[in-house]
Amino acid sequence: MARFERLLITGAAGALGSVLREGLAPLATTLRLTDRADLAAAGPHEEVMPAELGDFDRIMEVVAGCDAVVHFGAAPVERPWEEILESSIKGGYNVYEAARRHGVKRIVYASSIHAVGYVRREEGADTDTPHRPDTLYGVSKCFVEDLAKMYWHKFGIESALLRINSCFPEPVDRRHLATWMSHRDLVQLVTRCLTAESIGHTVVYGISDNRERFFSNEKVRHLGYVPQDSAEVHRARVEAACAPGDPADPAVAFAGGVFCTMGHPDD
Amino acid sequence: MARFERLLITGAAGALGSVLREGLAPLATTLRLTDRADLAAAGPHEEVMPAELGDFDRIMEVVAGCDAVVHFGAAPVERPWEEILESSIKGGYNVYEAARRHGVKRIVYASSIHAVGYVRREEGADTDTPHRPDTLYGVSKCFVEDLAKMYWHKFGIESALLRINSCFPEPVDRRHLATWMSHRDLVQLVTRCLTAESIGHTVVYGISDNRERFFSNEKVRHLGYVPQDSAEVHRARVEAACAPGDPADPAVAFAGGVFCTMGHPDD
Amino acid sequence: MARFERLLITGAAGALGSVLREGLAPLATTLRLTDRADLAAAGPHEEVMPAELGDFDRIMEVVAGCDAVVHFGAAPVERPWEEILESSIKGGYNVYEAARRHGVKRIVYASSIHAVGYVRREEGADTDTPHRPDTLYGVSKCFVEDLAKMYWHKFGIESALLRINSCFPEPVDRRHLATWMSHRDLVQLVTRCLTAESIGHTVVYGISDNRERFFSNEKVRHLGYVPQDSAEVHRARVEAACAPGDPADPAVAFAGGVFCTMGHPDD
Amino acid sequence: MARFERLLITGAAGALGSVLREGLAPLATTLRLTDRADLAAAGPHEEVMPAELGDFDRIMEVVAGCDAVVHFGAAPVERPWEEILESSIKGGYNVYEAARRHGVKRIVYASSIHAVGYVRREEGADTDTPHRPDTLYGVSKCFVEDLAKMYWHKFGIESALLRINSCFPEPVDRRHLATWMSHRDLVQLVTRCLTAESIGHTVVYGISDNRERFFSNEKVRHLGYVPQDSAEVHRARVEAACAPGDPADPAVAFAGGVFCTMGHPDD
C-alpha cells in the first residue's frame, strides 16, 4: 500500500533519478517527476513536470501538492561555479523554501562523499564529522546540508542527507571497492529515509555492505538501513583491470578520490 | 553443569521474571525465587521465598546463601512516587546492601530504556551516554545504576545494568520494530552477564538484532551478547496494524516513546 | 532591586543555609526559610516555616507562593540509609514535585563533589562527566541531579546542580587547597544561578579560584560565575598544620577524599 | 613597521569595516577599501575602490595587488534570499576565487554567531562544534566557512573565520552581557589573525572577556587573542534598562537570540 499520496523526485532524468523513478514507485499513489532534461512520457501513476531548479516560481508549482521530496537534482560532478550556484545552491534553496510554503514535512537529499572528501582513508569519518569539502561541488553539498539543518530547527522540516559515495551499476575502479553503492541499496536507503518514523536531521553515508569502507553509519541505525550488496563480488574483475594506486597520490590517500586532485573548474 | 550453587531471581513472578525462571534454570543447582505476587509451587531445583522488596530484614533472608542475584523486581512501569520509592528505590538499596552483607559478588539488574528516554531517535546513544530519564520510573532506574556504581567502586560488587528496551513475546507497535527484545535474547543476555569472566560496572542495552535501533552496544562486546532474534520478521504484521506516527509527537521523536508524553502519575 | 518576590531557602539553619540566608537577602522582597532545626526568629523581609523535608504536605505549604527555590536541605554528610532516604531522596522529590505543582520555574540544588567522588585527582572531570558516587550520600546527590533532569525535560523546570566541593570558612586540610569554596563565592554562585537568564539543566562545580583544582567549569561559562577567593592564601598555614598525604591512600588519590575510604554507614 | 604592502578591507563602509579602517591602518603601507556604500575620500595610505561583491570582474580588480584580505562585506543581518545570495554567497565565492587567482595567501572573514545560533546557552560550543545556523544569514556564513576550508585544503589559502557575537560600541541588552565584543577587541582579533605565523583554517569566536559567555576559544590559543574589554562594566546600566527574559523563549534559550525566533524573511 502506498505510503505517500504524491511523492516528488527532482533530477528524475539523471542516472540515480531514473533508478529511483522505478524503485520508489511502490511508495506513492502518484510519483511526480521533474528535471531539466527529457523525462520521456509519464507512466501509470506518474506525473512529469519539467523544470529548472533555479526557477523558484516553477519549483513552487512542482512542489505543490506533494507529501515529500526526494531531491536528487543538481550538477552531479564538479562544474563551473555559475552552474553549481544555479542548480545546486539556488536549486537547493528553492526546493526547501517551496517545501516550507507548501507544508512538506520531509526531504531526502542527495548529498555526497565530496562534502567530506578531504578525509584521509585511514582517518575515516562518521556521521558527526564536520565538513571537509573537496570541490565547489562538495561545498554546495555542505550548503544544502546546513540549509536543511536550519529548516529543521526553525521550521520542523525533517531531512535525510545522503552522502552518496559511488553509486553506479558496478564498481569500476579500486576505490569503488570501498565506496560503491548498488542501485538496489540506494533504493532501500531512500525508502528507509522516507518511511522511518522520525529522522530529524540525519546524515547517512550511501554505501553498500563493502568489505572495505571509509565511513561509519554506526550512529544512524535508527534508519534501519541494512545494505544487501557488496563491492566484494566485483573485486577480481576490478583488480585485474586497474593497477594499484600510489598512496602518496591525494586521489588515493583521500576519500574524495580524483576530486581531491582537480584544480578549480575554470583552470 | 550448573555455574551457581544458588541463584536468586527477584520479581520472579513478573512477565520477565517468569521467562528467567525457566531460562536460567540450567545455570544453578538451586534457583531461589522471590516476589510479592504468587510464585506458585517451587519446582525441582527451585526455592520460593515470598518477600516485599521494601522489607530489608526479609530481603536479608532472601539473599542469604546466594551466589549471585538477578534483580528484576520493582514496579515495571510508571507508578505513583510512593510505589516507585518503595519497590524500586528502597528495594534496590535493600538488594545491594543485603548482597554486600552476604558476600554476593555479582548482580544483574533490570534497568530500562527509560533511564535515557529523552534521547532523540536520530541522536542515539551508547553505553556511556549520561542519564536522561523520562519518568519517575526512569529516575529510579538511574538511581540503581548509580548505586551499583558505588557498590562496585567501594565494595567490589560487579553489576550489569540492562537497559531493557521492549521485552515482549512479540513487537506490538512500530516503535517496537527498533526496541523489541525477544525472551530468548533476554535469557541469553542475562546468562552472559552472569557468566562473563569480568564485568565491573557494565551498562548494556537490552535489544534484539533489529534492523532499526536507537542504541549501540558496540562498547560492551566483552559480554559476548549476540542477539539471535529480530523484530524484522514481525514488520509486515505490525505495519499493517499500526498507522505511522507523527515525528513531531514526542512519543515518536524520543526513544522513550509514550513515557515522554506522560504527565506526572498523580495528575 | 529585588529580583524575586519570595525566594525559598531549604536547610536554612545549616552551615551553608545560614550563609545564604544572609547572602541572598538582596535578591528577594521576602526570603522564606525552612529547616527542621531551629531557625531563630524571622528578621525583616524573612518568613520562617519549620518543616521536615520528608513531609510532602508540609513542603507543599512551604513552597507555595515562592518564585524560586534554593534547595540546600538534607543530610550534609554520609548518614545511615534511612536518613539519606528521608531527607535527601524523599526530600528532593518533595521539593521538585511541590515546585511543579506551584509553578516554580527554577531550583538551585546543593549537589556535591561526592556525586563524582571516585574520580582520580589527576584524571579530573568536567560538567559532562558521568556520575561516580562515593557514598550513599553521593548516590542521593546523583538521584536529585537525575530527578532535576527529568523535571527539566518533561516539565520545563530549570535547575542548577551545584557540586559543592568543600565550603567552609577556611580550608582546613591539604585537600581543601584544591577543593575549597569560600562563603563569598558560594553566595555569588547561587546568585548567578538564580539570575542567569537561561540555565536549563546545568551542573557546575562549587569551588573558589584555587591554584590547584580537580574539576573544570569551562563548559558552564554561561553562568558568569567568576570566583573571587582562593585557597592559596591559606596554603602556608594548612601545609604547616597537616602532614602530606600518601598518594596510595584512596582518601588522597580520589577527589572524594575520606568519603572514598569510609565503609558502609552501618558498619 | 607595516606588515603588509597592501591590505584589502571589504565592507569598509560598514559599522565594523569603519572600525577596521582605522584600527588596521598601522598594519599596511596601503589600505585598500571597498564597499558598495559611500566610503568618503581616501585618507593618507588609503585607496578607495567601490564595488559590488557580486560582480566577479570588479572583485578581481579590487583584490589585485593585495597581500591579504579582511572580508567583512555582505548583508550584516537576516535579509531576503536574493540579497543573501548576491552579497554573501556569490560575494564570498568571488573574494576567495579572486584571492586564489591573485596569489593572496590569507583571508580573515566576518562569520557570525548565527552559524551556530541554535546552540543552547547552557550547552555551549567550542570551535569544533558543527554548524547549527539560525537564519539564511547564518547559512551563508556556514557556506563561506566551508568554502574557506576547501580553499585551504586544495589551494593552501589560510583563513580565520571569526564567529563574531555582538560587536557594538556598547552592550545594549542582557544577552549582550555574554555576547558583546568591543571594537578594540575586534581590532586586536583581526590583527592577530593577520599576523599569527600559521593559522591554516581557524574558527574563532569574536567575544570580549565577558564574565558570561556561551562559547570557548580554548582550542585557538595559537592566535594569541587576549581580549581586553568586558561587558561586565556595562552590567548595571543594561540590567536597569532591560527586563529579564523568559528562559522558555527561544530568543533567550538559544545563543542566536532573536534570530532564532525570526520566521523566513519573506513572511
Next chain:
Amino acid sequence: MARFERLLITGAAGALGSVLREGLAPLATTLRLTDRADLAAAGPHEEVMPAELGDFDRIMEVVAGCDAVVHFGAAPVERPWEEILESSIKGGYNVYEAARRHGVKRIVYASSIHAVGYVRREEGADTDTPHRPDTLYGVSKCFVEDLAKMYWHKFGIESALLRINSCFPEPVDRRHLATWMSHRDLVQLVTRCLTAESIGHTVVYGISDNRERFFSNEKVRHLGYVPQDSAEVHRARVEAACAPGDPADPAVAFAGGVFCTMGHPDD
C-alpha cells in the same frame, strides 16, 4: 599474480612467521625470510638470510631489494630488558631505518595487545586509545608504534601496527575466547595491510570474529579486514578444561591477562 617483487618477513622462523611464510607466498615473486633461528632450506620462490635484528649492517643487507617488510621478529613475550632492548627496540629501529635507506614504502609490524594491556575488559578500547603497556615487552611495542608514526610523518613510510591478541592454532584458556586470532585470519589481515591502497599509520587489533571481544576495529574498516574464524566453536572444550577466573584477579580484569600480574623479569 604476485603483488610484490620481493617481500621480506622477519622472525620468519617463529610461530607466526612460519604461518606467514606459507600464507603470504602468493603475494610475492620472491619471499625473503630472515630470523636468528634456523629457517631450514629455502623453498621455491624463497630466499633465506639469517640475521640478528640488532645488527644494523646485516639488516641493511636483508632489507636491500625488498618492496615491503612484514616485521614479526623480536622477543615474543616478556623477557629481560637487555633482550627486549636488543631484539625489539634496536631491531625495530634497524628495520625502519634500513627500510628508509632502501626506499621501502610500507611495513606491517607485529605489535601486541600488551601495548594496551592495562585496559580493563569492560572499559574496552579502540584504535585511538592511548598506550597502556603492561610489561617491558608491551613498552617495546609502543616504541615501535611511535617510531612508525615518526617515519610516516617525516619520511612517508606507511605502517600497519597489528595489536595481535592471542594468535594460536586454537584457544587454550577462557580469556582466549575473547582474544583468539586464527592463523587464517592473521594471514588475511597481513595480506590486507600489504595490499590496501592507502594505510598511512594504521593501528588494528588482531582478533578473529569472536563473540566476546575487548577491542573495536570499527575505525579501521578501510583495511577491509573481515575475520572468518571465531573462538566460539572452541567454547565448550575450553570451558570444560578451564575453571572460571576471579574477576578480582588483575589477570582476569585486564585485557593483558597474566602479563598484568607478572613482576619485573629480573625479579
Next chain:
Amino acid sequence: MARFERLLITGAAGALGSVLREGLAPLATTLRLTDRADLAAAGPHEEVMPAELGDFDRIMEVVAGCDAVVHFGAAPVERPWEEILESSIKGGYNVYEAARRHGVKRIVYASSIHAVGYVRREEGADTDTPHRPDTLYGVSKCFVEDLAKMYWHKFGIESALLRINSCFPEPVDRRHLATWMSHRDLVQLVTRCLTAESIGHTVVYGISDNRERFFSNEKVRHLGYVPQDSAEVHRARVEAACAPGDPADPAVAFAGGVFCTMGHPDD
C-alpha cells in the same frame, strides 16, 4: 622546611639541570646531582655523583637512598640513534628500574614538545593527545612516557612527564613567543610535580603564561601549576630581530618547529 631527605637530579650539569640545582635546593635536605659532564664541586647540602645514564650499576648507586628523582639527563636535542639509545632509552629504563628497586615513589621527567611535534599549530593538543613524535629524540621521549605509565600501573611509581616546550633564559625566535618557558616557571612546575599530593601518571606541557600557545594544560589543574612569566614582554625585541615565517614551511606549521624539517641524523 625541606620536603625530601635526598632528592636526585640527573642531567644536573645541563642547561636546565643547572637551573634546577639552584631552584630545587629548598626542597631537600640533600640534593644529589649526577651527570656525565663536570658538575663542579658540591655545594652545601649537595652530593655530586658523576655517572653515565647508560650504566645500570652506576645508576643503581646514584639512585640509592633518594626519595624522589628529577630525571633531566639525556641527549637534549636530535642526535644519532646510538646516542639517543644510550642516554635516553637505556638511561630512561635504568632510572626507572633503579627507582623501583630502591623504593622511590615519584619521578619527574623532562619529556618534550617533540613527543607531539607533528601537531599543527592551529590543531593544538591537550594532555590526552596521542604521541606524534617528530624525531628520534621525540620517539625516545614517547618511550619514557610509556615506560612511566607501565611503572605506574604495575609498580605504583608516580610520574610527571613534562613536555617542555622551549625553556631558555629568553625567547629567541617568533615560535618561542608561543613555546617559551622561563626558568622560574620551570622551577615552579617541577616543584609542584614533586609536592602535589597525588599525581599518578600526569602529562603536562612546560610553557609559561604566553599569549600565544599551542597546548592546553586545562586537564592538569590538579598540579596547581600557575606560570608567572610570559613571552609577551619579549615580543617587540623578537619580532624586530626575526622575519615572519612562511606558514607553508613545516617548521612554522607544526608545533615541533625545525625538528619537523630535519632529516635523519645520519643524513
